Amino acid sequence: MAKIKNIEFYNFRNFKNFKTSFDEKLNILFGDNGCGKTNILEGISLNVKGKGIRNSNIINLIKKKEDNFLIKNNIEIQKNDFNIEIFTEQKNEKFKKVIKINNDSSKDSLNFLNQSISYLIFLPEMERLFQASPSYRRNFLDRLIFSSRNDYNKLINKYKKSLFERNRILQSYKIDDDWLNRIENEICSLGLEIYKLRDLQLNILNIELNNMKNDHNFQFDVKLEIKDDFVNNEINFEEYLLNLRKSRVYDKQFGGTKFGPHKSDIISIVNNEFESSLLSTGQQKTIVLMVLLAQCNYLVNHKKINPIFLFDEIGSHLDKHNRQILLDMINRFEIQFFLTGNDKNLFSFVSTNAQFYNITKL
Ligand SMILES: Nc1ncnc2c1ncn2[C@@H]1O[C@H](COP(=O)(O)OP(=O)(O)OP(=O)(O)O)[C@@H](O)[C@H]1O
Ligand SMILES: [Mg+2]
Incomplete structure (x- = not known):
């Protein structure tokens, strides 16, 4: 059972220096277009193997005109805290993602991390999945x-x-x-x-x-x-x-x-x-x-x-059926959610205590 407790970004995407802690249950990130909501979900998704939710080339993760990025996470896994660092390393002109768990990047540690964290993801383009x-x-x-x-x-x-x-x-x-x-x-x-x-x-x-x-x-x-x-x-x-x-x-x-x-x-x-x-x-x-x-x-x-849900732009166009499915997920499972949308009001139907983050203002 994994939960992201806090995150720090340095030169990651549009963030020069960004730091926030998260609620262990329901996090709602809102703000204007381009303020960095999807970037935050992407940063979180990089904690496991792979290229993250955008499947982006690693070089695009580095803030323009900078040499590298650093993501620091504090993650609770089965009641123990782990410090995770993610950055890139350059080898023969190629950029490679590096993950360190409590300063250790051994295979065993990475396997442990991959086994402990699992994401379920909704992206806006999935509306047109079929x-x-x-x-x-x-x-x-x-x-x-x-x-x-x-x-x-x-x-x-x-x-x-x-x-x-x-x-x-x-x-x-x-x-x-x-x-x-x-x-x-x-x-x-x-x-x-x-x-x-x-x-x-x-x-x-x-x-x-x-x-x-x-x-x-x-x-x-x-x-x-x-x-x-x-x-x-x-x-x-x-x-x-x-x-x-x-x-x-x-x-x-x-x-x-x-x-x-x-x-x-x-x-x-x-x-x-x-x-x-x-x-x-x-x-x-x-x-x-x-x-x-x-x-x-x-x-x-x-x-x-216990997966972690990353739901990008879930707030828009939710009719009563879709709201009900989302509420069912939130109420039923003891898992952590990250939801994004442009406006705080889109989430007024969520009755559970949620932590709201105005990303435009952070
Ligand atoms: N490597 C980079 N360096 C600097 N800025 C970047 C980089 N990659 C992306 N950006 C900037 O990040 C911003 C996009 O952030 P993001 O997609 O997270 O926005 P958003 O809040 O999800 O917006 P929307 O509501 O439109 O989905 C854009 O302004 C984009 O130019
Ligand atoms: Mg977005």
């Missing part, structure tokens, strides 16, 4: 998997590397058959593992969504599915491998592997009738919030993980 590209939906699902399996990104990265390597071999003047066979073998086992974990994750969400139906008086009945022509009728290792071999000529021309989990899509069926891409923007936001609530239920009740 109109966005399949890759955006895949990333959305992958982030949910990552929230309960902190080694999942390694699997995804390995798979992407293998695809890249296969393409490189196919494009080379003289193809090394042994090497190509080995890489294709690797693609099959990694690809099948990704299909399996995504399937598992969707099953978990569907079960949770179904269980929560009566409890929460949901407006919709939602079922999530993988859409993928390649694995339509189940696929085993041998078939997968055979298909890869058969598509070498095509893939060489096409410049990439034409099937696999990097081509899957995720759809959501509403009331057993139609896809949620037909819903209004606000209704699609409802579906995303329902899915996040379902994942939170799963993490807390089955995995004993």
Whole structure:
């Protein structure tokens, strides 16, 4: 169970020198456009592996005209306090993110941190999740998997590397058959593992969504599915491998592997009738919030993980259904929330004691 107690930014994004403490339950950051609300959520999200909620190039995190940034956090993990420092290091012209826990950057410490902190994230563009590209939906699902399996990104990265390597071999003047066979073998086992974990994750969400139906008086009945022509009728290792071999000529021309989990899509069926891409923007936001609530239920009740919610621009366009889902999350779980919006009044429906921060004025 992790909670961010306070944070300091030095030359991070638009902040020269910024310091604040946080409430252990509900933090509402408000202020004008461009004052730095999303930047604060981004800073918080950098506490674990990866590039943070914006998936930004690390160099853009450094305040313009400065050489480096420093983020200092005090985080409570299972009743113990840890000092976390995040900054960059330059190696061969490349910038790398460094995390230190109580001044220690050993692998064990980093693993401990990754295992202890889990984020659930809502970003404004997720309102259009079902109109966005399949890759955006895949990333959305992958982030949910990552929230309960902190080694999942390694699997995804390995798979992407293998695809890249296969393409490189196919494009080379003289193809090394042994090497190509080995890489294709690797693609099959990694690809099948990704299909399996995504399937598992969707099953978990569907079960949770179904269980929560009566409890929460949901407006919709939602079922999530993988859409993928390649694995339509189940696929085993041998078939997968055979298909890869058969598509070498095509893939060489096409410049990439034409099937696999990097081509899957995720759809959501509403009331057993139609896809949620037909819903209004606000209704699609409802579906995303329902899915996040379902994942939170799963993490807390089955995995004993208490995530931290980072909800950017959640305040705008919340109708009574969406407000209710948000309130349910806040009231039900003993977890920390960070919500942002332009105006304090957008959050007047929140009755729980909340800490408000006027970021324009800080
Ligand atoms: N590397 C950087 N150096 C200096 N300023 C930066 C850097 N990166 C971003 N900014 C500035 O940070 C500000 C954006 O902050 P942020 O996106 O957090 O705003 P916000 O409060 O979330 O606004 P909105 O309400 O519009 O979403 C912009 O003014 C932008 O120019
Ligand atoms: Mg913003």
